[in-house]
Amino acid sequence: MALAEMLAVVPAGSDEEALLRRIDFARLPRHVAIIMDGNGRWAASRHLPRVEGHRAGIEAVRSAVESSARLGIPVLTLYAFSVENWKRPDTEVSALMGLLKHYLRLELKSLLRNNIRFKAIGRLERLSEDIRIELREAEARTAANTGMLFNIALSYGGRAEIVDAARQLIREGIAAEDVDESAFAARLYTADQPDPDLLIRTSGELRVSNFLLWQIAYAEIWVTDALWPDFRTRHLLEAIVDYQRRERRYGAITAATAGVGKA
Ligand code: FPP
Secondary structure, X not given: OHHHHHHOOOOOOOHHHHHHHHOOHHHOOOEEEEEOOOHHHHHHOOOOOHHHHHHHHHHHHHHHHHHHHHHOOOEEEEEEEEHHHHXXXXXXXXXXXXXXXXXXXXXXXXXXXXXXXXXXXXOHHHOOHHHHHHHHHHHHHHOOOOXXXXXXXXXXXXXXXXXXXXXXXXXXXXXXXXXXXXXXXXXXXXXXXXXXXXXXXXXXXXXXXXXXXXXOOOOEEEEOOOOHHHOOHHHHHHHHHHHHHOOOOOOOOOOOOOOOOOO
């Protein structure tokens, strides 16, 4: 049981425990997507090089993955490297790739122990061969896991993903009248996955930054001022509690708004 499993790892009497007790485990988001932002600012505020912010961000990745799996969230997607990030200085790009490689090697055991299935999404062909080997290895070794699906978005762009889906439809020779939303969604990198119910962004920016553009059509957005390296289980629990307080209407009129003239 997710509550018991989580209570076993949070300190008694902590904020985390109080938040956990407010969560309705029957209404968890099916998919949580996170824009990890603020590593550079975290490092700058400590007079450290940017790469130290990314290094510290790995601890937050570990915490988000383990807590989401323990909570029983079916799908977690982390935005680790965007198509735009290729424009950063070579030294920063190679440091990020080095950290990714290190993370994959070190965390594979933990993914296996926690029954987590791993998947990389994005224009992966732009990544170097050694990284692609590590990614394929992690995907293959976790393919039979039945717990949480952990997507890592790498060399990822929402518009690029939509273009790739359109190209795929054309390649398959699908007739124009057969192209509908489900045919399109089935060609996205996230085919067969539920759309994110909850989109989290750190470091206070109010942007979606080309992340899962198609899939976040109805996602609830939760933004925290915390910088990514400071993101911990408490923030994830706060986001879920807030998500569960909101009324989701998908553009429809509900009992609460009917008769008030709002849609
Ligand atoms: C945003 O901070 C963060 C990234 C571009 C990369 C996210 C990477 C990690 C958390 C570490 C690598 C770990 C894995 C598993 C790949 P920013 O650099 O945009 O920060 P800023 O907006 O403050 O400059």
